[in-house]
Amino acid sequence: MRLTCTVNGKVETIDDVWPGESLLYVLRERMGLPGAKNACEQGECGSCSVHLDGILVCACLVAAGQVEGAEIKTVEGLAGATDLHPVQQAYLDAGAVQCGFCTPGLIVATVDLLEKNADPSDSEIREALAGNLCRCTGYSKILDAVRLAAVRLEGAGKH
Amino acid sequence: MSNSTLPTKQRDHVEAPVLGGLGESVARPDGTLKVTGDFAYSSDLWADGMLWASTLRSPHPHARIKSINIAPALKINGVSAVLTHDDVPGSKLFGLEIVDQPVLAFDTIKYHGEAIAIVAADHPETAKRAAQAIIVEYEILEPVVDADYAISGKAPIIHDGGNITRHVPIIFGPQNLKADVVVKGEYEVGMQDQAPLGPESGLAIPADDGGIDLYLSTQWLHVDRGQLATVLGLPPEKVRLTLAGIGGAFGAREDMSMQAHIALLAMRTGKPVKIVYSREESFFGHVHRHPGKLRYEHGVTKEGKLVYVKANIVLDGGAYASSSPAVCANAACFAVGPYEVESATIDAYVAYTNNPPCGAMRGFGAVQTGFAYESQMDKIAETLGMDPIELRLKNAMVRNSLMPTGQPVDSAAPVAEILEKLRDMPLPPLTATTDGFDVIELPGGASNVTHGEGVRRGIGYAVGIKNIGFSEGFDDYSTAKVRLQIINGEPVVEVHTAAAEVGQGLVTLKGQIARTELGVQRVVVHVSDTQVGSAGSTSASRQSYVTGGAVMTACRAVRDEVLLYAMEKLGHLHPHLLHFRANYKMINGEIRDGEDHLVSSLADLVKDRVFECTREYRHRPTTPIDPITGQGLPHAQFAFAGHRAVVDVDIETGMVKVIEMATVQDVGKALNPQAVEGQIEGGTAQGLGLAILEEIQVVNGKVKNPSFTDYLIPTVLDMPPVRSIILEYADEHAPYGLRGVGEAPTISSTPAVVAAIRQATGLALTRVPVRPEHITSTI
Numbered sequence A: 001m002r003l004t005c006t007v008n009g010k011v012e013t014i015d016d017v018w019p020g021e022s023l024l025y026v027l028r029e030r031m032g033l034p035g036a037k038n039a040c041e042q043g044e045c046g047s048c049s050v051h052l053d054g055i056l057v058c059a060c061l062v063a064a065g066q067v068e069g070a071e072i073k074t075v076e077g078l079a080g081a082t083d084l085h086p087v088q089q090a091y092l093d094a095g096a097v098q099c100g101f102c103t104p105g106l107i108v109a110t111v112d113l114l115e116k117n118a119d120p121s122d123s124e125i126r127e128a129l130a131g132n133l134c135r136c137t138g139y140s141k142i143l144d145a146v147r148l149a150a151v152r153l154e155g156a157g158k159h
Numbered sequence B: 001m002s003n004s005t006l007p008t009k010q011r012d013h014v015e016a017p018v019l020g021g022l023g024e025s026v027a028r029p030d031g032t033l034k035v036t037g038d039f040a041y042s043s044d045l046w047a048d049g050m051l052w053a054s055t056l057r058s059p060h061p062h063a064r065i066k067s068i069n070i071a072p073a074l075k076i077n078g079v080s081a082v083l084t085h086d087d088v089p090g091s092k093l094f095g096l097e098i099v100d101q102p103v104l105a106f107d108t109i110k111y112h113g114e115a116i117a118i119v120a121a122d123h124p125e126t127a128k129r130a131a132q133a134i135i136v137e138y139e140i141l142e143p144v145v146d147a148d149y150a151i152s153g154k155a156p157i158i159h160d161g162g163n164i165t166r167h168v169p170i171i172f173g174p175q176n177l178k179a180d181v182v183v184k185g186e187y188e189v190g191m192q193d194q195a196p197l198g199p200e201s202g203l204a205i206p207a208d209d210g211g212i213d214l215y216l217s218t219q220w221l222h223v224d225r226g227q228l229a230t231v232l233g234l235p236p237e238k239v240r241l242t243l244a245g246i247g248g249a250f251g252a253r254e255d256m257s258m259q260a261h262i263a264l265l266a267m268r269t270g271k272p273v274k275i276v277y278s279r280e281e282s283f284f285g286h287v288h289r290h291p292g293k294l295r296y297e298h299g300v301t302k303e304g305k306l307v308y309v310k311a312n313i314v315l316d317g318g319a320y321a322s323s324s325p326a327v328c329a330n331a332a333c334f335a336v337g338p339y340e341v342e343s344a345t346i347d348a349y350v351a352y353t354n355n356p357p358c359g360a361m362r363g364f365g366a367v368q369t370g371f372a373y374e375s376q377m378d379k380i381a382e383t384l385g386m387d388p389i390e391l392r393l394k395n396a397m398v399r400n401s402l403m404p405t406g407q408p409v410d411s412a413a414p415v416a417e418i419l420e421k422l423r424d425m426p427l428p429p430l431t432a433t434t435d436g437f438d439v440i441e442l443p444g445g446a447s448n449v450t451h452g453e454g455v456r457r458g459i460g461y462a463v464g465i466k467n468i469g470f471s472e473g474f475d476d477y478s479t480a481k482v483r484l485q486i487i488n489g490e491p492v493v494e495v496h497t498a499a500a501e502v503g504q505g506l507v508t509l510k511g512q513i514a515r516t517e518l519g520v521q522r523v524v525v526h527v528s529d530t531q532v533g534s535a536g537s538t539s540a541s542r543q544s545y546v547t548g549g550a551v552m553t554a555c556r557a558v559r560d561e562v563l564l565y566a567m568e569k570l571g572h573l574h575p576h577l578l579h580f581r582a583n584y585k586m587i588n589g590e591i592r593d594g595e596d597h598l599v600s601s602l603a604d605l606v607k608d609r610v611f612e613c614t615r616e617y618r619h620r621p622t623t624p625i626d627p628i629t630g631q632g633l634p635h636a637q638f639a640f641a642g643h644r645a646v647v648d649v650d651i652e653t654g655m656v657k658v659i660e661m662a663t664v665q666d667v668g669k670a671l672n673p674q675a676v677e678g679q680i681e682g683g684t685a686q687g688l689g690l691a692i693l694e695e696i697q698v699v700n701g702k703v704k705n706p707s708f709t710d711y712l713i714p715t716v717l718d719m720p721p722v723r724s725i726i727l728e729y730a731d732e733h734a735p736y737g738l739r740g741v742g743e744a745p746t747i748s749s750t751p752a753v754v755a756a757i758r759q760a761t762g763l764a765l766t767r768v769p770v771r772p773e774h775i776t777s778t779i
Helices: A023-030 A086-093 A103-116 A122-129 A140-155 B031-036 B124-133 B221-232 B259-269 B279-285 B324-333 B366-384 B388-395 B415-424 B506-518 B543-570 B602-606 B673-692 B744-761 B772-776
Strands: A003-007 A010-014 A049-052 A055-058 A071-073 B051-057 B063-069 B079-083 B115-121 B135-140 B164-172 B181-189 B201-206 B212-216 B239-243 B273-276 B292-300 B306-316 B343-351 B455-468 B477-487 B490-496 B522-525 B585-587 B590-592 B598-601 B611-618 B637-650 B655-666 B722-727
Touching: A023 A049, A049 A103, A055 A103, A086 A103, A086 A140, A086 B031, A103 A122, A103 A140, A103 B031, A122 A140, A140 B673, B051 B124, B051 B259, B051 B279, B063 B115, B079 B124, B079 B259, B115 B124, B115 B259, B164 B324, B181 B366, B201 B259, B212 B221, B212 B259, B221 B239, B221 B259, B259 B273, B292 B366, B306 B324, B306 B366, B324 B343, B324 B366, B324 B455, B366 B388, B366 B455, B366 B673, B366 B744, B388 B415, B388 B455, B415 B455, B415 B637, B415 B655, B415 B722, B455 B744, B477 B506, B477 B543, B477 B602, B490 B506, B490 B543, B490 B602, B506 B522, B506 B543, B543 B590, B543 B598, B543 B602, B543 B611, B590 B602, B598 B602, B637 B673, B637 B744, B655 B673, B655 B744, B655 B772, B673 B722, B673 B744
Parallel strands: A003 A071, B051 B273, B212 B239, B306 B343, B490 B522, B655 B722
Antiparallel strands: A003 A010, A049 A055, A049 A071, B051 B115, B063 B135, B079 B115, B164 B343, B181 B292, B201 B212, B201 B273, B292 B306, B455 B637, B477 B490, B477 B611, B585 B590, B590 B598, B637 B655
């Protein structure tokens, strides 16, 4: 089938998509956007988190056909031309990246959280990121990164 | 299902420059690529005309293969090749220590999930369906699923040579001593999975010279290459491996999984072949932590001094050996823990069964015994009516204490200090369970159905010990190539090793070392591959030590060559260079003498010359242990860590919430403090997982929960804040005094959490993971 959708602000049209493919497969294997990761492909790990029409979803659980005409934002669409997104920079500065396989999904989920709640409590951060598994860090530095990003975004008046 | 795949970005051959020297929390050179989604993991690779591979695995734990019919798979449109054991040109078997595992099964299936056939097709879904279309006729056999039974002499033999993969006895000190108080206990550890988030994956590309190039995730490129060469029937130099981006490892990537499969398919089809395991296949495709039964008897004086320790340890190694022999030795060597004892009598066995194969996982044999000996220490304290910290302090190892192998611990052993610091750290406040509390704070969180009236607080302590580096006389080395030249008027150092960066930050450390040793700003760290000598495995917490040591040594060799060249060119101006070369420094791109006078800038001296040195580094030699007495000097370095866990347990629901983990660890020297903390926090989380969440459930040889839905790794809701204190007692034998960091936190974390649950509930709790029904069924 032919699929047309907007990805990171750019309209993409792709032919020969097998209807059984997931949005994750289409992004990774047909659009050259491997940032969303394939760690479980059953919606348990959050590594493939993307925004679909502004809603945080696991791309592995969305069928390709469901995104016809939709607007998708992936981790690749977050950074500016010269600077990283403040959430990306905070993950680096806090040491929240080890193997990094969970990182793109966590960053997308953190951006989603901070857009809705500029000053989350630790409890709110934990609840919001509970769907994103990380096996390396033990989450301490991920919490540091979210707090740091919240402070910087607040300071920059982005909310 | 045509494959109109687009190219993804390939990683540059040279990584971004590293800034910052030793002792600083230097940022990762691969960090920016990782946060933007551009870092190329082994599952992200792409090549023109690439095929996708899929594996057919056995649904039975034990069966005879009567026939394999691949014809239905070959008929499917888009399928390029279907291979079985008949298509393996070289050795049909592989293995890390014992070559006993089929590349593709023949004759007998020995575990649930064993690979039987592989397919290459134009789309991953086509490949998967083709693999399922293969018809295998089985004669189902009764599996041997209990390790005790397997080694009892009554069980069917799984491998020629018997079901005991290895038996390690240790006889230390006078035997058959009497003691005032005897405490016995039997403990059980479930099967834990490493569960790295990155699935097993890689890309194999056939080369014009009849060889093959592989880009994949592994912990040891050269040992993969050796095994692949024998399987493919190629000389090693025709098997070239490059490390792709790795999504964690924790031991799961020590054994080969997909490596030989994609290589075979690429060579058969003449096309690049990629594979990416699903999470389910990942659970079947790699080895796990050994489950075990540990039977202990401690003899102690009335005052709480250990007199003897007797331990009988039986680990279930599953169907193939993997690294079981070395895990078994570790279980035996660390069976007493970080304590002095007059007499030890230890028998550790690892058995072949028809359960999933077990091998390396973070902590490697020391985790299982850590849970057992620390549970025993608490039981002894309770029996004597003594404070558990006090009991441990009475028996704590110090420098030059003897291991049960007779080996002295000849560097810092701050066990007492670790315990005291844990005890003295402030405690978190009690969770409010009266008016105004948030249900999310209760054990079980939002799912809690009580009002917190059954919540009890508990505090538990544990300490652990683990070896660093490969043991028992293994020639454990790493290789580094370091090159210095002037590029655009600036000195630039390139560092090239074959060491696997799995997320731990070695890639950062290599740059820090080069920058510090050679006094330059710009360091580029090459992607690891087999173009340089072996780095050894990224395991046993060894890479900072051994590959770090190799980079240090190669840098110093380069420095020496630069100074010799300076003598040649500038000796007439700097006569001291002739005799006092060692006093000269390379710093900030300059050479300075002992009085800090400028000799030359590197740019002016070096000009167009290239200084390049390749060096190997070995930790000090170890020895095998005696096969009868277990005596010897098997270890190069020891690591010590301790934990204090604070938990809330709801005794009505059986739910446990860990409130805080406090930890103290001696790291010798923190070369990158932020990375060290990351290792400590991550290791603590994996220990917590084994304590209350993580177990591969195997029923009559069949794996019941190969998914993240049913195999639970800690989420951010399960993992509490970690309060850590890092001690730095330099190890005089190690580069920069460092002590391997990665594994020690995984050992004491588990028993500390269980000790806290015991304190909260009064239950004995002799098995991990502790499940809610263990708490509710006995109250």
